Amino acid sequence: MTTVFKSTEARPMPGRSTGPVAWLRANLFSSLGNSLMSLALLAVCLWALVSSLDWAVLQAVFGSNLQACNDARGAGACWGVISEKGRLIVMGRYPEIEHWRPVIATALMLGVVVISCMPRFWNKALPLIWAVMLAVYFVLMKGGFFGLTEVDTDQWGGLPLTVMLTVISMTLAFPLAIFVALGRRSNMPAIRTLCTLYVELVRGVPLITVLFMASFMLPLFMPEGVKIDVLVRVVVGITLFSGAYMAEVIRGGLQALPKGQTEAAATLGLSYWQTQRMIVLPQALATVVPSIMNTFIGLFKDTSLVTIVSLYELTGALGLALNSDADWRPFKIEAYLFITFIYFAFCFAMSRYSLWIEERTAVSKVR
Amino acid sequence: MSHFSMIEARPLPGKKSRSISWRSREGRSVIYQIVAILSALALVALLVRNTLTNMRLRGIQSGYDFLFQPFGFDISETVIEYAHNSSYFVAFAIGMLNTLKVAVIGIVLATVLGVLVGVGRFSANFLVRKICYAYVEFFRNVPVYLQLLIWYLVFTEMLPDLDQAWQAGHFFLSKNGVSFPWPVWQLGQTLALIGVVLGLVFAMVYRRMARAHFDRTGHTRPVWAVSLAVTLALAVLGWLVGGAPNEWDLPKKGDFQIEDGGAFSPEFMALLCGLVFYTASFIAEVVRSGIASVSLGQHEASASLGLSKSQSMRLVVLPQALRVIIPPLTSQYLNLTKNSSLAVAIGYPELVSIANTTLNQTGRAIEALSIVMLVYLTLSLLTSALMNWFNASAAIQER
Numbered sequence: 001m002t003t004v005f006k007s008t009e010a011r012p013m014p015g016r017s018t019g020p021v022a023w024l025r026a027n028l029f030s031s032l033g034n035s036l037m038s039l040a041l042l043a044v045c046l047w048a049l050v051s052s053l054d055w056a057v058l059q060a061v062f063g064s065n066l067q068a069c070n071d072a073r074g075a076g077a078c079w080g081v082i083s084e085k086g087r088l089i090v091m092g093r094y095p096e097i098e099h100w101r102p103v104i105a106t107a108l109m110l111g112v113v114v115i116s117c118m119p120r121f122w123n124k125a126l127p128l129i130w131a132v133m134l135a136v137y138f139v140l141m142k143g144g145f146f147g148l149t150e151v152d153t154d155q156w157g158g159l160p161l162t163v164m165l166t167v168i169s170m171t172l173a174f175p176l177a178i179f180v181a182l183g184r185r186s187n188m189p190a191i192r193t194l195c196t197l198y199v200e201l202v203r204g205v206p207l208i209t210v211l212f213m214a215s216f217m218l219p220l221f222m223p224e225g226v227k228i229d230v231l232v233r234v235v236v237g238i239t240l241f242s243g244a245y246m247a248e249v250i251r252g253g254l255q256a257l258p259k260g261q262t263e264a265a266a267t268l269g270l271s272y273w274q275t276q277r278m279i280v281l282p283q284a285l286a287t288v289v290p291s292i293m294n295t296f297i298g299l300f301k302d303t304s305l306v307t308i309v310s311l312y313e314l315t316g317a318l319g320l321a322l323n324s325d326a327d328w329r330p331f332k333i334e335a336y337l338f339i340t341f342i343y344f345a346f347c348f349a350m351s352r353y354s355l356w357i358e359e360r361t362a363v364s365k366v367r
Numbered sequence: 368m369s370h371f372s373m374i375e376a377r378p379l380p381g382k383k384s385r386s387i388s389w390r391s392r393e394g395r396s397v398i399y400q401i402v403a404i405l406s407a408l409a410l411v412a413l414l415v416r417n418t419l420t421n422m423r424l425r426g427i428q429s430g431y432d433f434l435f436q437p438f439g440f441d442i443s444e445t446v447i448e449y450a451h452n453s454s455y456f457v458a459f460a461i462g463m464l465n466t467l468k469v470a471v472i473g474i475v476l477a478t479v480l481g482v483l484v485g486v487g488r489f490s491a492n493f494l495v496r497k498i499c500y501a502y503v504e505f506f507r508n509v510p511v512y513l514q515l516l517i518w519y520l521v522f523t524e525m526l527p528d529l530d531q532a533w534q535a536g537h538f539f540l541s542k543n544g545v546s547f548p549w550p551v552w553q554l555g556q557t558l559a560l561i562g563v564v565l566g567l568v569f570a571m572v573y574r575r576m577a578r579a580h581f582d583r584t585g586h587t588r589p590v591w592a593v594s595l596a597v598t599l600a601l602a603v604l605g606w607l608v609g610g611a612p613n614e615w616d617l618p619k620k621g622d623f624q625i626e627d628g629g630a631f632s633p634e635f636m637a638l639l640c641g642l643v644f645y646t647a648s649f650i651a652e653v654v655r656s657g658i659a660s661v662s663l664g665q666h667e668a669s670a671s672l673g674l675s676k677s678q679s680m681r682l683v684v685l686p687q688a689l690r691v692i693i694p695p696l697t698s699q700y701l702n703l704t705k706n707s708s709l710a711v712a713i714g715y716p717e718l719v720s721i722a723n724t725t726l727n728q729t730g731r732a733i734e735a736l737s738i739v740m741l742v743y744l745t746l747s748l749l750t751s752a753l754m755n756w757f758n759a760s761a762a763i764q765e766r
Contacts, residue, residue, distance in 0.1 A: 027493035034492050041494040190400035194407055204747040205740045206705035208719055216732040220418045301510035308712055315513055333525070336517050340509050347508035 066327055073330065081331040082338050085321045089335060090342075092157015092317035098149065102160040105140040108133055109167055117353055119360070130171070137164075153231040157312035157320075159342065165303045165313065169238040170296055176239065177246035182276060184251055195247070202244035207302055210241045215309040234306055242299050249291040253284035286361060293354035297347050304343075314339050418733070433729050434459070440724060442716045444632055455725060462721030463742055469635065469717065470704040470746075473642045477703060478696075480643060481650025486680065488655050499651065506648035512709050515641035519713045522633035522640075529624065537617050539625045545636055546618035549629035555609030562605030566598025573597075634715035638707065646703045653695045657688035689761045697754035701747055708743075718742060 016022045028038040059076025061068045062083075069078035082089075091099055112133040115121045141160070144150040156164070183195035202210070214237030215230060222228060257280060265275040285292075307316035318339055322329050388394040422429060438458040442449055446464040449457060487499035506514070523542055527533060532541030539546040550556055570590075577588040606612075618628030631639075661684045669679035708719040722735040729735075 027491070030491055037492055038494055041492075041498065045494070045498075188396045188400045188403075191403050194403060201744070204744040206708040206719070206743060208708045208711065209736055209739050209743070212719075212723075212726075212732075213736055216726065217418075217736065220421045220732070221414045222421075223417050224420055224424065297508075301508075301512075304510040304512040305709070307512075308709075315510070315516070333517070333520055336513065336520065340513060340517070343510055343513065344505070344508045348504065351504075351508065 069331060077334050078331045079334060081322075081328050081334050085325075085328060085335065086338070088158075088321040089314070089318045089339065090158045092161060092312045092320065093155045094157055094160070095149075095151060095155065098143075098151060101140045101143070101148070101151075102156075102158075105137045106160045106163050108140075109137055109163060113167060153229050156231065158317040159314050161306075161311065161313040162300070162303050165235065165238060165306065166296070166300045169235055169242055170299055172235070172239040173243040173246055176243040177250050178281065180243065180247035181250035181254060184247065185254055199244045199247055202241055203248070207238075207241055207305055208308060210237045211305060211309050213237065230309075231311065234309065234311060238299070238303070238306075242295060242302075245298070246292065246295050249288050249295055250284065252291065253286075253288035254280065256287055257284050289361065290354045290358045293350055293357070297350045297354075300346060300350070301343065314342065427730055429731065429733070431734055433725075433731055433734070438725075439728075442721075443714070444635065444716055455729075458721050458725070459718070459738060462716060462718040465715065466704070466707055466717040466742075469638055469642070469707050469710070469715070473639055473646070473703050473707070474700050476639070476643045477646040477650055477699075480647035481699075482654050484647060484651035485654025485658070488651070489658060489680075491676070503648045503651050506644050507652070511641060511645040511706055512712070514645055515637060515709055515713060518640045519634070519637040522637045526633075529620075532620065532625065537615075537628070539618055539620070541625070542633065543624055544630055544632045546625040546628045546630045548618065549616045551612065551614040551616050553609065553612040553614070555606045555612040558605030558609040559602045560605070562601035562603070563598055566594070566601040569597050569601075570594030632715070634710070634713050637713055638710045638715050638717075641709075642703050642706055645706070646699055649699050649702070650696065653692055653699060654688070657690075657692035658684055660691045661687045686761075690758075693754060693758045693761055697751060697758075700750055700754070704746055704750070705743065 029035040055075070056077050059072060061072050061076065061078045061080050064080040064084035066080070069080050072078060087096070087099070091102060094102055112129055116126060116130075139145050140148070141156060141164075142151060142153070180195045180198060183191050184199070186192055186195075211234060214233040218228065218233045218236065261279055261283065262275055265279045270278070303313055304315040306313055307319065310316075312320050318335050322332050322335055389398065421427075434456040435454050437452045438455050439451070440458075441451070442458065442461055444465060445461050446468060447457075447461060449461055484499045484502055487495050488503075490496050490499070522544070526540060526542050529541050529543050532539045532543070534540075537548045573594060574590050577590050581587055616628050618625050618630070658680075665683055665687065666679060669683040674682065707717055710717045711720040711723050714720070718739055722739045725735045726732050
């Protein structure tokens with residue numbers, strides 16, 4: 001008897017798993033509930049897109065034409081407020097003919113900050129570049145040298161002030177934070193307690209109260225006859241505040257370092273400071289660069305609070321520019337959107353950078 | 368034949384020298400500490416001396432006696448009774464209660480929104496994922512103070528006037544804020560509330576019993592359904608015993624304002640929206656990183672047990688993610704509470720705003736700020752303690 005073998009039918013080809021149709025099926029319409037949700041969200045997105053396009057572009061007035069703006073009120077945006085007041089918003093109270101000075105000074109400061117963010121420039125020349133930059137910055141901003149008219153610090157404002165407060169406070173807070181973080185991990189109880197007290201006290205209160213303290217109480221703390229510029233007081237306040245936060249970030253990095261590293265340094269006969277400077281801190285700081293960036297972003301945003309103690313940085317300058325002018329005041333929302341965009345652009349760039357550096361350090365951990 | 372003799376034992380190490388000298392590590396550390404403490408004390412002494420001199424020179428009075436003088440200003444929102452001649456003390460208490468009010472409501476709402484957005488970033492739906500991502504990036508990267516000002520503008524200028532207030536049923540929304548129906552408080556409501564509390568206590572006891580039963584026999588009991596049913600039944604019972612009051616305080620449109628009912632002022636709404644939308648974007652990131660920290664194997668294992676995606680999220684992933692989530696979540700709660708101090712800029716009478724008025728009125732900067740700082744420090748410590756306790760209960764149980 002012969003057996004006839006018949007091969008089984010081939011299985012059907014699996015459905016396509018690439019291409020737009022498959023993508024849509026997997027990502028938007030995988031089930032009934034998902035499909036309904038997708039359709040609803042699509043509708044909402046479309047509606048939001050169309051109506052904001054209508055408001056911000058189609059019906060909007062772009063020239064600084066007050067009449068046209070008032071006519072378009074309620075229907076379209078009035079971007080004219082930015083061409084009219086933009087300069088005041090971005091520069092604050094700085095005298096108008098001298099505006100080139102803060103522009104150059106801020107560009108210089110931002111440039112140095114940007115190159116400091118690139119690992120290829122992390123070398124011994126960097127501190128020198130910073131020192132030169134700061135000197136040029138203050139000469140340009142304050143004037144009084146080289147035939148530049150002197151501009152008092154209470155005239156500084158707008159975006160240059162925002163950038164300056166962030167960069168200077170951060171630069172000052174950094175060494176403070178390193179010492180406090182080392183102090184918190186020290187095995188001397190008195191020093192540990194002092195550092196812990198500082199960190200916990202500062203982190204427990206809102207930044208506003210620290211700023212109020214800087215503006216109302218620091219003058220009382222000073223010896224008789226000594227007057228400190230309000231800008232300096234605010235920088236001190238912000239530095240003390242962000243120093244406490246950054247100390248905790250750095251402490252995290254110190255804790256993540258394996259004990260073997262300090263033990264190895266001890267067997268090599270390195271002293272405490274040599275160990276910290278050459279072995280511990282470089283590794284600890286490298287692991288927490290993303291968190292330090294987060295503190296930096298937080299600081300950049302927090303500078304908006306100095307408005308409350310009457311310094312006119314970006315947010316404050318906006319209020320200054322619009323509150324005094326009844327004609328343009330109704331278009332505050334457009335001006336707010338404008339500075340929202342500026343803040344967003346800065347912070348988003350910084351958070352992208354933080355992600356990039358995180359990926360870079362992740363690569364170096366792969367063996 | 369050789370004779371081995373034992374090596375002499377090493378002499379006992381000498382007693383460590385206790386004298387403080389620069390040559391020994393211990394000696395140096397003692398000296399460092401003494402110097403640190405002395406310089407801290409000297410700094411404080413110097414500041415106090417300067418302050419006292421300055422205050423004497425400028426004729427600034429000091430002391431907390433002002434607390435019992437009348438505050439003399441109207442406070443737009445009060446949780447407790449406030450009269451025009453109430454003291455600074457009462458004003459500070461009101462400020463603190465207003466801070467607590469916005470912080471508690473804000474923390475609850477921000478947690479709900481933040482968890483939804485954070486979980487949404489793992490959704491299978493492309494649109495949900497991207498919208499959650501865009502939300503986080505936008506709200507995280509704009510200062511909360513600016514967001515607060517924008518919300519304030521929306522609530523005070525862009526909403527319709529009172530006579531054209533948006534109305535949905537008995538809810539009103541206009542430049543005057545939000546109004547909503549509120550039950551007239553009677554014995555029934557109190558008893559219902561007691562019923563709810565008793566129900567929650569029962570739920571806790573029942574849950575523990577069910578857990579013990581499960582450990583013993585391996586059979587589960589319907590904890591949620593039973594707890595909910597008992598709590599509801601107790602609440603309804605309390606309400607019925609109290610005479611089943613069903614009177615509602617309904618808001619009505621008056622000539623100058625929406626009268627009666629419960630109401631939130633535009634300042635409160637602006638502050639609440641600003642804090643909630645901002646903090647939720649951070650909470651979403653905390654939740655996302657917590658979920659991402661649960662290993663892929665756990666997802667796969669729960670899938671192979673036949674759990675649905677939402678079941679595996681709820682029963683397997685989130686409980687493990689909670690360990691990573693709770694500590695940074697605590698910081699976000701503290702941040703929200705502290706950020707409520709920004710309300711000083713939009714005129715919601717919370718603690719810092721009251722202190723600011725006090726400072727301008729009496730010139731007692733040190734006293735006013737010290738009260739504010741003390742309150743915030745206490746709040747911080749209490750929140751941390753509470754969350755640490757919660758953290759301990761979520762921590763991994765090891766043998």
